[in-house]
Amino acid sequence: MQHSNTQDTLVGLFVAAGIAGLFFLSLKASNLSSITQKDSFMVSARFENSDGLKVKSAVSAAGVKVGQVASIELDPTTYQSVVTMAIDAKYNNLPDDTTASIFTAGLLGEKYVNLEPGGSDTYLANNSAIDITQPAIILEKVIGQFLFKAAEEKK
Amino acid sequence: MRRPGPALLSWVEPRFFLLLTLSGLFSVVLRPRLLLNQLYSVGVLSFLIIFISGLFVGMVLGLQGYYILSDFGAEETLGLMVAASLVRELGPVVSALLFAGRAGSALTAEIGLMKATEQLSGMEMMAVDPIKRIIAPRLLAGLLSMPLLAGVFSTIGIIGGLLVGSGMLGVDDGAYWAQMQAKLDFYDDIVNGFIKSVVFGFVASWIALFEGYDAIPTSEGVSRATTRTVVNSAFSILGLDFILTALMFGDS
Numbered sequence: 001m002q003h004s005n006t007q008d009t010l011v012g013l014f015v016a017a018g019i020a021g022l023f024f025l026s027l028k029a030s031n032l033s034s035i036t037q038k039d040s041f042m043v044s045a046r047f048e049n050s051d052g053l054k055v056k057s058a059v060s061a062a063g064v065k066v067g068q069v070a071s072i073e074l075d076p077t078t079y080q081s082v083v084t085m086a087i088d089a090k091y092n093n094l095p096d097d098t099t100a101s102i103f104t105a106g107l108l109g110e111k112y113v114n115l116e117p118g119g120s121d122t123y124l125a126n127n128s129a130i131d132i133t134q135p136a137i138i139l140e141k142v143i144g145q146f147l148f149k150a151a152e153e154k155k
Numbered sequence: 156m157r158r159p160g161p162a163l164l165s166w167v168e169p170r171f172f173l174l175l176t177l178s179g180l181f182s183v184v185l186r187p188r189l190l191l192n193q194l195y196s197v198g199v200l201s202f203l204i205i206f207i208s209g210l211f212v213g214m215v216l217g218l219q220g221y222y223i224l225s226d227f228g229a230e231e232t233l234g235l236m237v238a239a240s241l242v243r244e245l246g247p248v249v250s251a252l253l254f255a256g257r258a259g260s261a262l263t264a265e266i267g268l269m270k271a272t273e274q275l276s277g278m279e280m281m282a283v284d285p286i287k288r289i290i291a292p293r294l295l296a297g298l299l300s301m302p303l304l305a306g307v308f309s310t311i312g313i314i315g316g317l318l319v320g321s322g323m324l325g326v327d328d329g330a331y332w333a334q335m336q337a338k339l340d341f342y343d344d345i346v347n348g349f350i351k352s353v354v355f356g357f358v359a360s361w362i363a364l365f366e367g368y369d370a371i372p373t374s375e376g377v378s379r380a381t382t383r384t385v386v387n388s389a390f391s392i393l394g395l396d397f398i399l400t401a402l403m404f405g406d407s
Contacts, residue, residue: 014199018303021310022349028332029238029313030339047220 039089041126042068045100045113048135050081052111053102059085061098061115064092069113085113087124095120101134128144172365179284179291189292191239197258197293197360198300202307204257205250208300209308212245213237213315220325221317230324234331235338237316238309242339243404246309248396251355254301255388258361262293263384267377275368290368294360301356302349309348347403353396359388 050072059067067087070119075082078130087094097118115130168175183190220236266289269275313335321328323388339345363384370380 008191011191011194011200013302014194014202015303018204018300018306021303021308021372024236024310025242025306025313025345025348026341029242029335030341030345031336079245131247 004086008116018109025117037131040082040086040087041092042070042128043124043128043130044076044082044084045130046078046080046082047100047102047133048080049138050083050111051136051138052104053081053083053113053136054111057110059087060090060112060115061094061113066094066115082128092125093121094124096122096124096128096130097132098124098130099132100130100135102136104137166300169365169369172368173209173361175286176290176294176361176364182287182361183292185293186292186397189288190295193296194290194300194306195318196261197296197312199305201254201257201300204253206311208253209246209248209311210315212249212308213241213312216240216245216318217316217319217324220322230326231319232329232334233316233320233326234313234333234335237320238313238335238339239344241309241312241316242344247305247351247355248392249331250305250308251301251352251359251392252389253296253361254304254356255359255392256299256385258300259359259384259388260295260381261371262360262363263381264365264377265381266290266293266364267370267372270368270370271372271374271377273372276344290364292363294357296347297360297363298353298356303350305348305352305355335388343402343404347399350403351396351399355392356398358391358395362388362391 053069054071055069055071057069059066059069067085068085069083070086073082073084074080083100094115097117097120099116099118101114101116103114104111118132194383216237217233218279220233221230224230224236266275269285269289273291278285278288317328320326320331364382366380366387367377370376
């Protein structure tokens with residue numbers, strides 16, 4: 001095959017377009033831009049139940065994402081779920097009486113941890129724990145209780 | 156590497172074709188001009204078909220996805236649906252199938268004809284190793300082009316889905332991008348799709364080159380080899396896709 005400068009230029013453009021496409025996919029279409037390891041500190045919370053919560057689930061306060069779930073473990077003595085959250089370092093002024101609850105985004109959406117800041121003057125620091133928690137609402141349980149109550153009232 | 160004698164060669168070559176080709180890859184590095192020419196005929200000439208197919212596949216995904224998702228009031232997740240299906244499956248698979256049809260068949264026909272017109276034997280007479288000179292640059296070109304083509308395919312598809320979704324059907328384009336970015340994972344989705352496209356590019360070029368090199372040197376033989384290239388590539392790509400998907404996308 002004869003070679004020409006046009007051909008070389010086209011090869012260059014092709015490679016550039018391909019790499020641009022891959023960059024676009026990485027940066028614009030996926031979460032690469034948001035998982036660049038930002039400085040964060042760890043806060044743990046004990047829940048009666050963390051059903052549906054996963055590692056990487058969002059942690060938000062007032063609807064703003066402030067971090068993500070880093071690990072979920074079962075406490076072998078109390079049988080509670082210990083959820084460790086990585087909170088962005090810039091949100092280091094959350095009061096230490098913050099309430100953590102597990103909410104659902106929408107009716108069938110993902111579970112996330114919602115932080116409700118309290119009024120204390122001391123702030124949450126690395127490896128501190130949130131004491132006031134509210135477990136995940138399990139729909140089946142709620143429906144079960146509702147049916148049970150309805151049956152009680154009929155008697 | 157000294158090449159073995161002709162009788163042994165005719166037995167060795169088809170069986171260790173891949174090994175011989177891979178060992179020839181190093182000599183390509185010394186001759187970038189050969190690679191550049193092949194990148195042109197394998198990559199650049201496949202670009203247009205990949206671009207246009209990607210656009211239409213993305214637009215169709217946008218339409219179909221919208222019809223289903225709007226039943227559940229979840230049109231906002233259209234971006235995620237289009238992007239996830241493109242990045243994980245359709246991008247690598249469809250572009251590999253198109254690649255096999257567009258570039259693979261051309262490679263087989265070219266090499267088959269070279270064999271039929273005894274150009275390959277001519278090279279051997281001049282002590283030029285046809286595997287190093289002809290086959291290896293083409294394999295490397297296929298291996299390099301395929302991920303780029305798949306990346307272009309997915310990108311254009313996502314933009315095509317956005318054109319239909321937000322231009323025609325009125326999905327909010329902010330939500331289109333936001334849902335995509337929130338749910339697609341770089342390592343789980345983009346990197347796995349990339350690995351898939353590398354594997355498919357390797358397999359499709361390997362099959363095309365082997366079929367061409369192994370073709371019966373008649374016009375009928377070349378035509379059969381070309382057909383086999385397309386059929387075998389399609390089978391291997393789809394089969395490998397299942398295996399790779401099963402390995403990569405477990406419940407994470």
